[in-house]
Amino acid sequence: MQIVFLVIIGAAAGFIATRMMKVEANIIVTIAIGILGALIGGLILRLLLAVMGAAAGFIGAIIGAMVLIWLYRTYIARR
Known part of the structure; x- marks a missing residue:
């Protein structure tokens, strides 16, 4: 079944690619x-x-840390 699916997708992708590249x-x-x-x-x-994936995890960690710092400054440090 996977081979049939590969041929169908391949035919569609090949058709689109050959038309785009003329x-x-x-x-x-x-x-x-x-x-x-x-x-x-x-x-x-x-x-x-x-x-x-590794870079996205690192970027996600930085964003998470920034959100945590913002929450700390907004709700805890002002008291």
């Missing part, structure tokens, strides 16, 4: 472009999420 290709090449593009894009996305 490439004339037959249906087999379009599907192959879409499937390979999905694999490459998936690997790149996973890499970016792995790298950005």
Whole structure:
């Protein structure tokens, strides 16, 4: 079932990509472009999420600390 889903998504992605890049290709090449593009894009996305996941956690920690400081200054330090 996953292979069928990959072919359908690959065909759609290949069709859109070939139209956006103005490439004339037959249906087999379009599907192959879409499937390979999905694999490459998936690997790149996973890499970016792995790298950005740590950075996002760090940024989230900074924002959380800033909110805590704001709450402290607003509600506790004024007393």
